[in-house]
Amino acid sequence: MEGRKRVAVLGCTGSVGTQTLDVCRQHADRLDVVFLSAHSRTAELTAYAREFEVARVGVTDPAHAGDPVLSELPAGCGVAAGMDAAIDACLAPEVDIVVIAVVGAAGLTACYRLIKAGKTVALANKESLVVGGDLIMPLVRPGQLLPVDSEHSAIFQCYLGERASETHLIWLTCSGGPFFERGRAELASATVRDALAHPTWNMGAKITIDSATLMNKGLERIEAMHLFQVDVDRIRVLIHRQSKIHSMVEYADGSVIAHLGASDMRIPAQYALSYPERWETPAPRVDFRTLSALTFDAPDMETFRCLALAEEAARVRGTMPCVLNAANEVAVGAFLDGRLTFTGIDEVVETVMDAHQVAPVDSLEQLIDIDGWARGRASAAIASRSR
Structure with missing residues (x-):
C-alpha cells in the first residue's frame, strides 16, 4: 500500500464528495483517504471516518462539532471545528491532494489558502473561481489546480x-x-x-x-x-x-x-485524482x-x-461576479424554502447587481465583505417582495 496518493475531501457528504469516495473505494490500492469534512451531517461523516479509518475529521459548522454521534469516531480520531480548522488540517504534510467539494462561496477561502500554500487542489467548487479567480489564478502553478x-x-x-x-x-x-x-x-x-x-x-x-x-x-x-x-x-x-x-x-x-x-461525476472526479494517468472507469461505459x-x-x-x-x-468583472454569486445563493435558498418564485431568482439577482458599485478585486477580505453585503441586499429584496 506504499505510494498511495493521500486524499482529503472537504464536503464529503455532498453529491460530489460521496462520488469521490466511490472512486476512492474502487481504487483503494492507489488512494488513501486521510481527512474528511462535513458541514453538519455528522452521522454520515462518522460512518465515512470509520470506513476509511481517518485520523482526523472536520465539522465546518461549529454548532455540530459536539454532536453525540461523533463519539463513535475511530479511536484517536480528532475533530477540527470550523472551516479554518478544516483547512488547517488539509495543509498538513501528509495530505497530497485536496478535493474541494463544498457548495457555494464557502469554498473560496479554502481554495485560496490551499493554492497559496502550494497544495494540489481538485476543484469541484466553481464559486471559488467565479468570486476569487482574480486572486487565485495568479498563484496557480502548472498541474496544481485540477477541475472536477x-x-x-x-x-x-x-x-x-x-x-x-x-x-x-x-x-x-x-x-x-x-x-x-x-x-x-x-x-x-x-x-x-x-x-x-x-x-x-x-x-x-x-x-x-x-x-x-x-x-x-x-x-x-x-x-x-x-x-x-x-x-x-x-x-x-x-x-x-x-x-x-x-x-x-x-x-x-x-x-x-x-x-x-x-x-457520471465519478469520471471527472477520478481523472482529477489520477492525473496524468487514466484508471479503470468507475462508471458504466x-x-x-x-x-x-x-x-x-x-x-x-x-x-x-x-x-x-x-x-x-x-464582462464587468471586478467584484460583480462575487455579487452575482452571493445574491444567487440567497435567492435559490429562498426558492427552495418556498419564499420566492422560480422567476424571482433572477429578479432578485438583478436587483442586487444594479445596486452594486463595482471595484477591482484586491483581497480575500474585500470579497468576504462584498459577499456579506450582497447577501444582505438579496435578503432585503426577498423580504420586500412578500410584503
Whole structure:
C-alpha cells in the first residue's frame, strides 16, 4: 500500500464528495483517504471516518462539532471545528491532494489558502473561481489546480497536447435543465419539485436549481474564463440534451476536439485524482451504437435571465461576479424554502447587481465583505417582495 496518493475531501457528504469516495473505494490500492469534512451531517461523516479509518475529521459548522454521534469516531480520531480548522488540517504534510467539494462561496477561502500554500487542489467548487479567480489564478502553478466539474474537466482534457493560444472557441455544453423550451410565463409557476427534476445528472439541490435557471452554466462560463484564460466572448454555451458531449474546444484551423462519455461525476472526479494517468472507469461505459441522436440548441437568454446576468457579470468583472454569486445563493435558498418564485431568482439577482458599485478585486477580505453585503441586499429584496 506504499505510494498511495493521500486524499482529503472537504464536503464529503455532498453529491460530489460521496462520488469521490466511490472512486476512492474502487481504487483503494492507489488512494488513501486521510481527512474528511462535513458541514453538519455528522452521522454520515462518522460512518465515512470509520470506513476509511481517518485520523482526523472536520465539522465546518461549529454548532455540530459536539454532536453525540461523533463519539463513535475511530479511536484517536480528532475533530477540527470550523472551516479554518478544516483547512488547517488539509495543509498538513501528509495530505497530497485536496478535493474541494463544498457548495457555494464557502469554498473560496479554502481554495485560496490551499493554492497559496502550494497544495494540489481538485476543484469541484466553481464559486471559488467565479468570486476569487482574480486572486487565485495568479498563484496557480502548472498541474496544481485540477477541475472536477465535468465541463471544465472535459475542456482541460481537450487541451492536452494542444496549444491553448490556437483556441478559436470553447463550446460549453449543458443539458438545458428540466425547463428546456418552456416560456417565461410557464417558469413563473414552476415548483421546487419541478425544478429538481434534472434530466440527466444526479446533483445536490442548490446546483440542480442553478441548472434549471441556467445560472450554473453562467457560473461555469466565468470559471472557464479564469481556468483557461479565455475572454467570455470565446466561450459559447450550447444546449446538448443527451449530456454525452461534456464540452468541446474549437481550434483556429476549424478542428473541434470534443470530450464524450457517461453522465457520471465519478469520471471527472477520478481523472482529477489520477492525473496524468487514466484508471479503470468507475462508471458504466457508453455504447454509442445505442444513441439515436446527439442534438444541439442555442440557449434562450431572454427566458433564462440568469445566463444573461452571468454574462453581464463576466464582462464587468471586478467584484460583480462575487455579487452575482452571493445574491444567487440567497435567492435559490429562498426558492427552495418556498419564499420566492422560480422567476424571482433572477429578479432578485438583478436587483442586487444594479445596486452594486463595482471595484477591482484586491483581497480575500474585500470579497468576504462584498459577499456579506450582497447577501444582505438579496435578503432585503426577498423580504420586500412578500410584503
